[in-house]
Amino acid sequence: MSVQVPREAGEFLVDTFPKDFVWGCATASYQIEGAWDKDGKGVNIWDTFCHEGGHVENNDTGDVACDSYHKYPEDVKLLKDLGVSHYRFSISWSRILPNGTKSSVNQKGIDYYNRLIDALLEANIQPFVTLYHWDLPQPLQDLGGWPNEALVEHFVDYARVCFESFGDRVKMWLTFNEPYVFCGLGYEYGFHAPGIKDTGRSAYQASRTVIKSHAKTWHLYDDEFRAKQNGKIGITLDSDCFVPKDPNSEADKEAYNTSFEFKLGWFANAIFGEGNFPKLVLDKVAAKSKEQGLSESRLKPFTEEEVKYIKGTFDYLGLNHYTTRLSTPGYKGGEADVCYLADRAVEEETDPAWERAGSEWLYVVPWGLRQLLNDIKTRYNNPPVFVTENGCSDRENAIDDVKRVFYYQSYINQTLKATKQDGCNVKGYFAWSLVDNFEWAMGYAERFGLHFVDFNDPERKRTAKSSAKAYTQIVKENGFKEKPANM
Incomplete structure (x- = not known):
């Protein structure tokens, strides 16, 4: 059984992580790069989705975003100032292959990522590269997108180009970022690009394509590139922590298990577990x-x-985690509904005592990360885990972001407890995000950055927040040499 974490933060642990623990920051191509039509880049589904209008708060777009395509040297300097050892960023498929296929290699796109990678290495920062962070080339969506299994071969072709172009210097790869989100919000609910609402069908089909794409790409790397490039490859999955609303209720315990299997298990069970979708989900x-x-x-x-x-x-396993939910049986729709929520039939609630961040869905529950890491340890035989995203949003545009400082200190301390006290195999932690950026359907209204970006300034000036200073201290100490004064 996994460690049952108390439902409060508990005593602060003054201790340090293992010496080889990885510290980093994370971003994604569409959220920061801008230059949406520069130097041969093709159109992706987020370009289309934003330009249609009506999908994103304030009709914001990623056309310019943080302009990191031109300002990447500044971002590298921010990373160096933080003292992190790794930078997790994603490659824009459309910048490399404008029409999504190997028939359209764009050398200028490859040159951009070569410049970025070389600048990182010169600053003694290792690249940790995500191949797909939601920005599918539009021509592949025109073929049906992820529900079409023809995308398996196109993704593997794209991955091969990346391994051949960057694998001599990139030693840490991730195939996909959060397939639960881009399958569900993209093809079930339509909240994200490509905006399709085909409930109870397309998201499931998309998940099959994604898992098969991941597996084939892993085998490609393992068979043809690992021996000469000496790298590693995984996948990033996202999950809330789920716990029974009433820990003494058998029905709520079953609901917790259902929540877990329908979210993390949906993808993790095939790759890290039994090789297939969870039996509970299939049944x-x-x-x-x-x-x-x-x-x-x-x-x-x-x-x-x-x-x-x-x-x-x-x-x-790359793990993205932000918040926690209380699971109890129930579904508020109709009995005949054909949809993921009806299939799951669980209500996921929050505790009124939890503090909410700037996002409607994000509540600050630090112990949830420790519990989730323990659940992964128990269910999947304690695989190596990198926390590839963890962070806190606000809408106040504050430089002195005290809530985010507390969030990082408390969540990282829970990660420390999971690592040192519970034996979870945690290898690294990446803060989301290096800079304020385009936050998908929320546009620029919600900010997650360690650095404030002035989106009204054509220069997109970056300014370190209090959280950047707090994170720098944690990285420098490789944990906590004393309890922070604000804790």
Whole structure:
């Protein structure tokens, strides 16, 4: 059984992480680069989604964003000043392959990432590269997007170009960032690009394509590149921490398990567990499909051959975590609804005592990260984990961001407890985000950055916040040599 973490932060732990612990910051191409149509870059689904209008707060776009395409040397300096050892960024597929396929290699796009990688290495910062952070080339969406399994080969072709172009210097790779989000918000609810609402079907099909794309890319790297490039490759999955609303209720305990399997387990069970979607998820979707008069389940399991090919395709798990939910049985829609939420049939609530951040969904619950790391340890045999995103939003545009300072100190301290006291195999931590950026459907209204960006300034001036100074101190000490005065 996993460690049952008390539902409060508990005593602050004064201790340090292992000597080889990785510290970093994270960003994503569409959120910071700008230069959306410069130097041969093709159109991606977020370009299209934003330019259609009506999808993003204030009709903001990523056309310029932080202008990191031109200002990357400044971002490298920010990283160096923080003292981090690694920078997690993503490559824009459309900047490398403008039409999404290997027939359209754009050398100017490759040159940009070469400049960035070389600047990082010169600053003694290691690149930690995500191949896909939600910005699918529009021509591939025109083929049907992720629900179309033809994308498996296109993704593997794209990955090959990246390994060949950058793998001599990039030693840490991630295939996908948060497939739960881009499958669900992109194809189930339509809140994110490409804005499709095909409930109970397309997101499930997209998940099959993504998992198969990941597995084939892992095997490509393992078979053809690992020996000569000496790198590693994994995937980043996101999850809230889920706990039973009433820890003494068997129904709530079952609801917690359902929440976990329908979110993290949806992707993790295939790669880090049994090689297939979780049995609970398959059974629930199959039962609902049968009730709805369908001849087969809306979520097709992988074949025995596919299971063998997918299982174990990881060197590490990237984990994005922000907040916690209390699970209890229930679904507020109609019995005949064909959708993910009806399949899951769990209500996920929050505690009125929890403080909310600047995002409607983000509540500050530090112990949740420790509990989630323990759940991963128990369910997936303690794989190496990098916390590839963790952070706090605000809408106040504050330089003295005291809430974010507390968030980082408390969540990192819970990570320390999971590592040193619980034996969780945590290898590193990446703060989200290096700079304020385009926050998807929230545009520039919500800020996650350690550095304030003035989006009204054509120069996109960056200014260090109090959280940058606090994070620098944690990185320098490799943890906590004393309890912070504000804790």
